Amino acid sequence: MPDIHPFKKKKETTPIQKLQLLITVVSRNQGNYFTDLYEKYDVTIQSSILGKGTATSEILSYFGLAETEKIVIFSLIKENKLSELFSILQEEIKSHENGIAFTIPLTSIVGKRTYQFATKSLKKGENHHGKSATI
């Protein structure tokens, strides 16, 4: 008879890495530069949305440039990569004028494989139908 311990986990589980939603607003032509940069920090899920910036400068509106074309990038990033990325972002954003970036903590995400994909911890050939996934 197999030894069953319903409340005992056999495997050692790795601590769950929390995710944050990183929102970046930069000039439209710099979108690829930032998505490429984020990929170095284990970011796998990114969506870019076209947006318009509303400039506050009176000089810009004088020239009829009150609205500037922007790109809004939504990326899922692991919390332990944030401090490293933001120290670099501070310099990057300064050199690319009129850009902002900020993060919003996620409260939940569903799907084991989704989570593994988002945290880049998915191993090749892993069981496609993972057990119920709650994080």
Added chain:
Amino acid sequence: MENQQQFEVIFCIVNNGFTDLVMKTAKENGAKGGTIMTARGTGNKDTEAFYGIIIQPEKEIVMILVSSDIKDAILHALYNEVGMQTPGQGIAFSLPVSNVVGVSFTSFQNNL
């Protein structure tokens, strides 16, 4: 990291063409700038099949990063100016933000 001041991000979803009013209202209450994204609403079933043509209501989402101190003032002003009872039919909500780069603090303080 520029974490000394608390920030929140306000999302305001309004009917197409009301972003100027949203930004005017927000700036009057101390916001510095915002980003506009276009979107489609899916809430109103009545408008979907109008004269046999499917109409998807066009919406615009305005994203404004503001200091926590002035968030309430902006949300209240947005409710009065572009709230559900106005032609703008807007929804505004705010989310906490944990890391911020790219906001110049001096210009923020000048506006306060």
